[in-house]
Amino acid sequence: xxxxxxNGKSVHIQELNKEAAETIILVHGMFSNLxxxxxxxxxLLATKYHVVLYDLKSHGMSExxxxxxxxxxxxxxxxxxxxxxxxxxxxxxxxxxxGLIALKMAIRFPKRINKLAIIEAPDPNDDKTxxxxxxxxxxxxxHYVENFTDTTKVxxxxxxxxxxxxxxEYLFYQTSIKTDMELEKDFFGSPAIETIKQSTLxxxxxxxxxxxxxxxxxxxxxxxSLIALPGDHNIPIQQPLVIAExxxxxxxxx
Amino acid sequence: xxTITTKLSSEEIFNLMKQFIxxxxxxxxxxxMDITPESSFTKDLEMDSIEIVSFSEKIxxxxxxxxxxxxxxxxxxxxxxxxxxxxxxxxxxxxxQS
Numbered sequence: 555x556x557x558x559x560x561n562g563k564s565v566h567i568q569e570l571n572k573e574a575a576e577t578i579i580l581v582h583g584m585f586s587n588l589x590x591x592x593x594x595x596x597x598l599l600a601t602k603y604h605v606v607l608y609d610l611k612s613h614g615m616s617e618x619x620x621x622x623x624x625x626x627x628x629x630x631x632x633x634x635x636x637x638x639x640x641x642x643x644x645x646x647x648x649x650x651x652x653g654l655i656a657l658k659m660a661i662r663f664p665k666r667i668n669k670l671a672i673i674e675a676p677d678p679n680d681d682k683t684x685x686x687x688x689x690x691x692x693x694x695x696x697h698y699v700e701n702f703t704d705t706t707k708v709x710x711x712x713x714x715x716x717x718x719x720x721x722x723e724y725l726f727y728q729t730s731i732k733t734d735m736e737l738e739k740d741f742f743g744s745p746a747i748e749t750i751k752q753s754t755l756x757x758x759x760x761x762x763x764x765x766x767x768x769x770x771x772x773x774x775x776x777x778x779s780l781i782a783l784p785g786d787h788n789i790p791i792q793q794p795l796v797i798a799e800x801x802x803x804x805x806x807x808x
Numbered sequence: 809x810x811t812i813t814t815k816l817s818s819e820e821i822f823n824l825m826k827q828f829i830x831x832x833x834x835x836x837x838x839x840x841m842d843i844t845p846e847s848s849f850t851k852d853l854e855m856d857s858i859e860i861v862s863f864s865e866k867i868x869x870x871x872x873x874x875x876x877x878x879x880x881x882x883x884x885x886x887x888x889x890x891x892x893x894x895x896x897x898x899x900x901x902x903x904x905q906s
Contacts, residue, residue, distance in 0.1 A: 568861070570878075589857035592864075593889065597882035614858045713837060713854045791886070 557615070560634045566615035567635070568592060568607040570600035576668075577604040577641050578805060581632065583650030583674075584731075585722065587614030590649060594794035599802055603645070608635060610652075612725055623734035625658040625741065632659055636666065645805050647671035649790055650764075654678065654741065657771075660754075661746045670754040671801055674787050677767040679739040742767065747774055754778040755804040757797060759785035815905045821898045828866040832859050845895035852893075867897075875904040 557564050568588055578599055580591045588607035596605045609616035611623075611631065622628070632655060636644065645668045648656030653675025660667045725731050741747070754775050758768035760782045772780040781800060785792045816824070822845060830838045833855060841853065849855045855863065867877045880900055881889065 568865075587858045587861075589861045592861050593857070593878075593884075594882050597878055609858075615862070713833075714856050717856070794886075 558638060560631065560638050563611065563619065564617040565611075565631075565635060566609040567639075568596070570596055570605040572604055574600075574602065574604040576805075577606060577644045578801075579606045579608075579632070579636070579641075579644050579646050581608075581646070581648035581652030581655050582610065582613070583652050584610075585613070585718075585725070586650070589614070590790055595790065595798040595801065598795070598798035599805070602802065602806065606635075606639065606641070606644075608632075610655075612721070612729060618724065620728060621730045621734075623729065623731040625654055625738055626662075627734075628655045629658045629662055633663060633666070642666065643668055645669045645671070647673065647801060648675065649673040650675060650787070654738070657747065657750065658741075660750045660752050664749075664751065667752055669805055670750070670752040671757065671804060672754060672768075672771065673757045673790060673797065674759065674762060674764050675767060675771070676764045676787075677742045677770065678735065679742060680764075680767065742770060747771070748776075750775045751777060753804075753807075755800070756780040757789070757800055758782050759787060759789045761786045762789070763787065816901070818898050818902055821901050822894065824870070825894050825897060828863055828870075829853060829855075831866065832862045843894070845898060846893055848891055848893040850890050850892075867901075871901070871904075875901060 556567050556569070558567055559565070566588070580588075580596065580599075582588055582590050587609050591605075591607050596607055599605050610628065611617065611619040622631070643666055646656045646659055648654070648671070650673070653672040656670060656672055657675065660670050754771075754777055756768045756771055756775075756778055758765045758780065762785070764787055765782060768780050768782070772778050783789055783793060783796055783800070790797050826838075826843050829843065833853070841847070843853070847853055849860055849863075864877055864881065867875070871877070877900075881892075884892070
């Protein structure tokens with residue numbers, strides 16, 4: 555299991571097709587892990603590219619951290635990972651919270667990021683996004699899992715429920731994630747977003763409550779194009795091959 | 809990388825899979841389970857996706873280039889992944905060895 559040390563912390567990474575000339579880094583979302591890409595999306599992209607997946611701090615098999623969930627810290631982590639892997643310039647993709655990290659990377663390190671693919675990044679100022687953080691409880695988790703299983707068909711067992719519950723409990727009550735996220739609520743309104751010049755693909759679900767966030771980004775990022783695909787916020791899980799093909803086409807366009 | 813070249817019987821592959829599952833989810837959980845070739849990863853073994861990633865990595869590390877386990881998994885849709893059981897993996901590894 556590839557675990558590397560970045561800034562003194564253990565980070566779980568997966569690399570595919572290391573020999574390829576260009577690299578794509580994919581960033582997963584909050585309460586998720588790199589497996590969202592591992593089974594379908596990364597293997598297809600790896601037919602042409604070096605693909606790097608990593609688990610964010612306190613997620614998947616990366617080391618836990620009490621602080622540093624704001625976008626500045628999360629992009630510091632990703633920048634340090636790029637340095638550790640000696641990657642000078644990459645294409646970058648991010649899903650949900652990972653999409654926010656990808657946008658922040660393009661703002662902070664424009665020369666290090668080539669193309670940008672944003673999947674279902676939510677507006678941090680949206681009540682529903684923050685509501686997930688505010689209203690957390692065990693009942694909420696069970697309710698969430700029930701709804702989640704409607705669209706992804708994956709039923710969580712008791713051991714999984716406990717594991718997930720422990721992760722939510724840790725992130726919500728022991729780390730700074732809540733306050734760090736609240737500080738980001740003006741991110742979509744900040745002039746910095748308009749400085750993004752990279753060719754940017756925005757992938758959103760037609761039934762997603764984040765679709766308006768995609769439309770907003772499409773309006774303010776100069777070189778963006780929005781594609782709405784059938785599905786909701788969980789489209790990478792519901793339609794991994796559709797997402798993978800859209801990403802591959804985008805990264806290969808000249 | 810402890811890549812092997814000798815051909816394993818289906819029973820040997822099954823025992824190896826059980827060993828990997830134990831390493832991934834822990835002995836205390838495995839003791840409560842009756843692992844058989846019919847055991848499915850998500851329903852019976854209750855493994856989540858990051859645990860299946862760990863399991864896949866163990867298979868890849870063990871068999872090396874002899875089998876393209878991730879490539880095989882990537883050809884499956886969500887329903888197939890959910891219904892994936894140990895027997896299917898044993899058959900796949902046996903096919904790759906022949």
